[in-house]
Amino acid sequence: MMTGEQYLREKLRKALQEKGFVDDEFQITLDRPKVAEHGDLATNVAMVLVSKLRRNPREIAADILQALDVDAEIIAGAEVAGAGFINFRFGNGYYQAALSDVLTAGAEFGRSDCGNGERVQIEFVSANPTGPLNVVSARAAAVGDVMAELFKAVGYTVEKEYYVNDAGRQVRLLGKSVSARYMKLLGKDEVFPDEGYHGDYVGELAKTFLEQYGDRFANLKEEKRWQELSELALNTILQSQKDVLGAYGLHFDIWFRESDLRDRNAHREVLDTLSEKGFVYEEKGAKWFKSTQFGDEKDRVLVTSEGEPTYFLVDIAYHADKYDRDFTRLYDLWGPDHHGYVPRMKAALLALGYPEGSFDVIIIQQVNLLQAGEVVKMSKRAGKIIEMQELLEEVGVDVARFFFVARRTQSPLDFDMDLAKNTSEENPVYYVQYAHARICNIIKHAEERDVPFPKQANLKLLGQKEEINLIKKLLEFPDLVSKAAQHLEPHRLPTYLQELAATFHRFYHHHRVVTDDKELTNARLVLIRCTQIVLANALKLLGVSAPERM
């Protein structure tokens, strides 16, 4: 069905054209005023037309109103206000009718198809497989997952991908580190690599391997031992990363391995392509990419003077591969320490001829863990990190996901452990979930009193302020989902959920649902059922559970 906004937009356009104020191209802005006194929707068209018509905005507005022909059931009020805004108020009849659409749509309410099935890929977490996932990865995991779900909700075809850096120096260092620990357990001396991994998990891996495979690695040649142990360690770590993410409710469609690219020389192909296009030159024995031609601040090395391909070159090949898989929009979620890398990646993809704007990077800022008001210091070097697993054990999946998504990605996030562990009203997650549980309980209570959920209800009985406000809040949901997807702002979901829960609790305290008034009871049952639907749909997008009991 047509929303009230669409209806009004159409009627406004008609009025404006009748007056000869605008052409077909003109965009009418309609938005929801912050202040209730300003109505349900407002437009600034009169003010926008000031310079074109050279007239007083309030007069223009009055003219528009005079030409506007709307159904009084839908638009109950329209007036000129402020500097030249036109404020519109929907009639209760409109809201009451719209409520039944929520019920009909059910789990589909809030979803749309404006993405037209376009193929979108979102790559995130992609932590080095050289250690356990930390809390920063936990934030990226939550944000990326919800972004992907938002894209799906508005009609895109989405794949979630994890890039595994299973080649190169880091992995070799991991092998050497494990090897050194392993040999030490056997009482043999092997030098621990300079920049090796000091975390406790390295020793634990060595111990596990010793138990599982005995001392057979000790007899191998050094190089061979490092190689085998690094492969073993990598797979073990990767599996535990998958396990943690799985427990977090996150399942990647693709785990893409860097070694695959190297094995089939994809980076060489890309190098050739860039060379043919004339964007590569040699200097001091190295091969450079002219990224400055595409807005980067300096040129970048693709192949070192030692003949080694840089990480950058392989990464270009990786992104080219994504395009080869027919994705038309690519999103990467990176940590703040990689933001300097964005211009060169964009430059490379432009040089290869991929459309501008088809690739974007979202930088997820850092996470500070707070305990008793103090920042918990973490150091990767010393192996002192709070693992994602520990965090989940401490606060639970629902709380972690909600907290991580609740902030804008550009802002650093203070994760308050004490608040997160608090199972009382202070914790917004419980506040929202409680609203859902409370509704389930009321519906159950009604059934126990032989008031089954009605097939038909007279929604015109829902005229109280708290009832109308609740309906308004519910109807905001579809627009919220599409805006959140469009602007890559999943944090809007938690904000909205808190508002919705508050609006519901307010209604609950002013009005009783199950009463002797059969008709009214039925209407209110529909209202809370619709609230339950929207709460559940929003929580689903977040990957947070919607409990029936707490």
Next chain:
RNA sequence: GCGCCCGUAGCUCAAUUGGAUAGAGCGUUUGGCUACGGACCAAGAGGCUGGGGGUUCGACUCCCUCCGGGCGUACCA
């Protein structure tokens, strides 16, 4: 030095992407609830949106500048 991000109520954050009187939660003060769950509700106090300048009908939002914090600035990944 240069580049990117951040700076909003005591604290943690929003603000429909340029709209009208900047809003929530926590904390604080006061008051409710013998009901379908008190993990709730109502009322109050709390602000020069880091400072200054500019753009225009209109700025938390865009531009310039300064201050403060974080990150980056490799033939590393």
